[in-house]
Amino acid sequence: MATVPPRFAVSAAAPWLVLLLAVAALSFSVPVAEAAELVELTLLANAREKGAVCLDGSPPGYHLQRGFGSGEHSWIVNLEGGAWCNTTEDCSDRRLTDLGSSKFMKAIEFEGILSNERSQNPYFYNWNKVDIRYCDGGSFAGVADGKDRNGTKLFFRGLRIWEAVVDELMGKGLATAKQVLLSGCSSGGLAALLHCDDFRSRFPQEVPVKCLSDAGFFLDVKDLSGVRFMRSIFSGVVHLQNVGKVLPKDCIAQKDPTECFFPAQLIKGISTPTFIRNSGYDSYQVGNIVMPGGSDPGLSWSSCKADIRNCTSIQIEAMNGFRKKFVDDLIVARYKRDWGLFIDSCFNHCQTPFRISWHSRISLRLGNKTIAEAVADWYFGGGHGVKEIDCEYPCINPTCSSQLDL
Numbered sequence: 001m002a003t004v005p006p007r008f009a010v011s012a013a014a015p016w017l018v019l020l021l022a023v024a025a026l027s028f029s030v031p032v033a034e035a036a037e038l039v040e041l042t043l044l045a046n047a048r049e050k051g052a053v054c055l056d057g058s059p060p061g062y063h064l065q066r067g068f069g070s071g072e073h074s075w076i077v078n079l080e081g082g083a084w085c086n087t088t089e090d091c092s093d094r095r096l097t098d099l100g101s102s103k104f105m106k107a108i109e110f111e112g113i114l115s116n117e118r119s120q121n122p123y124f125y126n127w128n129k130v131d132i133r134y135c136d137g138g139s140f141a142g143v144a145d146g147k148d149r150n151g152t153k154l155f156f157r158g159l160r161i162w163e164a165v166v167d168e169l170m171g172k173g174l175a176t177a178k179q180v181l182l183s184g185c186s187s188g189g190l191a192a193l194l195h196c197d198d199f200r201s202r203f204p205q206e207v208p209v210k211c212l213s214d215a216g217f218f219l220d221v222k223d224l225s226g227v228r229f230m231r232s233i234f235s236g237v238v239h240l241q242n243v244g245k246v247l248p249k250d251c252i253a254q255k256d257p258t259e260c261f262f263p264a265q266l267i268k269g270i271s272t273p274t275f276i277r278n279s280g281y282d283s284y285q286v287g288n289i290v291m292p293g294g295s296d297p298g299l300s301w302s303s304c305k306a307d308i309r310n311c312t313s314i315q316i317e318a319m320n321g322f323r324k325k326f327v328d329d330l331i332v333a334r335y336k337r338d339w340g341l342f343i344d345s346c347f348n349h350c351q352t353p354f355r356i357s358w359h360s361r362i363s364l365r366l367g368n369k370t371i372a373e374a375v376a377d378w379y380f381g382g383g384h385g386v387k388e389i390d391c392e393y394p395c396i397n398p399t400c401s402s403q404l405d406l
């Protein structure tokens with residue numbers, strides 16, 4: 001079974017959020033935020049006619065909060081994450097959750113990059129904000145149908161969902177946007193890369209459109225037992241869900257389509273200014289790719305996996321090998337002038353969807369900037385990129401509060 005991390009890794013993050021909140025309350029007297037208002041779920045109109053449905057055939061959904069004041073004509077479109085399903089069994093199981101059916105979706109709170117509070121989201125708070133729910137299990141990329149063991153139909157329609165929801169948003173004001181940002185985290189961060197240029201092409205050339213991928217830079221590396229675990233997941237997704245249509249043509253002309261689903265290949269072809277935010281020691285990738293459960297029979301890595309400070313020197317070497325591959329794969333992005341990079345060395349996964357990590361007094365910083373500040377510098381900076389790459393462990397960035405956790 002493909003490991004299904006919680007959407008944006010919310011539940012995995014819960015213990016550290018609690019811990020951080022406690023630390024925050026003690027040492028910085030950060031005022032405890034009032035609960036943000038709930039943003040209603042909108043179901044896509046005429047979803048069945050458009051063939052744009054969740055795994056179980058239900059209509060997909062999104063949440064839209066209107067912009068105001070100077071942000072009235074600016075838009076953020078965010079793609080929700082939540083790993084992938086790579087087998088019919090996996091995808092069949094998702095139908096009983098909000099990652100496979102809108103029957104289980106509810107109104108949600110917007111925080112971090114989607115917050116409408118100026119203090120937590122100073123540069124984008126008054127923009128129109130959309131969160132597109134993830135219910136296809138294939139990073140909004142597939143176009144296929146399947147059947148589970150019981151003969152029940154399964155729909156792999158991620159690409160249709162993406163297209164139909166964007167079309168519907170166009171009619172709700174997106175078409176006349178003055179500036180736009182496409183974002184996403186984890187499998188949604190991968191989706192933001194997959195759709196970046198296509199999204200850009202829907203707007204007039206003079207409208208700034210940029211893309212932000214948070215924790216979506218998945219690497220094609222071997223785990224401890226020598227297996228390319230991520231490749232086995234992606235291979236299942238690529239074939240089961242038939243994602244070929246969204247892959248860069250140059251890449252699939254030369255390489256295996258599964259390889260072309262990896263960000264290292266995708267970024268070569270993207271011409272829209274893009275910001276890559278990722279940890280060089282991404283906790284999801286370290287936990288699921290470098291050391292997935294089965295690759296570590298003796299569990300000698302579990303303590304290291306749980307807390308980077310508990311790793312032995314050999315383990316650190318393996319993790320630094322992972323970070324090195326990461327930095328190497330990003331070379332293309334380093335040379336793209338108007339791209340942004342924010343590669344920290346704190347052990348974490350998604351950072352844009354949470355108020356604490358996006359922009360707070362205890363957010364991690366690189367170049368003394370929070371992620372929100374770095375993204376704003378890049379977005380509004382008139383073409384000059386922001387390129388921040390943190391140091392290699394055991395150096396410690398003192399703002400890595402998340403090193404305490406996860």
Ligand SMILES: *[C@@H]1O[C@H](CO)[C@@H](O)[C@H](O)[C@H]1NC(C)=O
Binds near residue numbers: 087235
């Ligand atoms: C699906 O992913 C799992 C890992 O979660 C992997 O072991 C398996 O080989 C993959 N199966 C297919 C058919 O891709």
Ligand SMILES: *[C@@H]1O[C@H](CO)[C@@H](O)[C@H](O)[C@H]1NC(C)=O
Binds near residue numbers: 149150152
């Ligand atoms: C499909 O069949 C399995 C047993 O083969 C059963 O456990 C499961 O509940 C069935 N699922 C549905 C949706 O009917």
Ligand SMILES: *[C@@H]1O[C@H](CO)[C@@H](O)[C@H](O)[C@H]1NC(C)=O
Binds near residue numbers: 302306
């Ligand atoms: C890390 O090591 C310390 C000291 O050996 C130990 O008390 C702690 O439980 C370990 N942490 C984890 C997560 O294994």
Ligand SMILES: *[C@@H]1O[C@H](CO)[C@@H](O)[C@H](O)[C@H]1NC(C)=O
Binds near residue numbers: 368
């Ligand atoms: C870092 O930024 C904060 C607030 O943005 C500022 O108060 C502080 O002086 C800066 N520190 C350094 C070392 O530049």
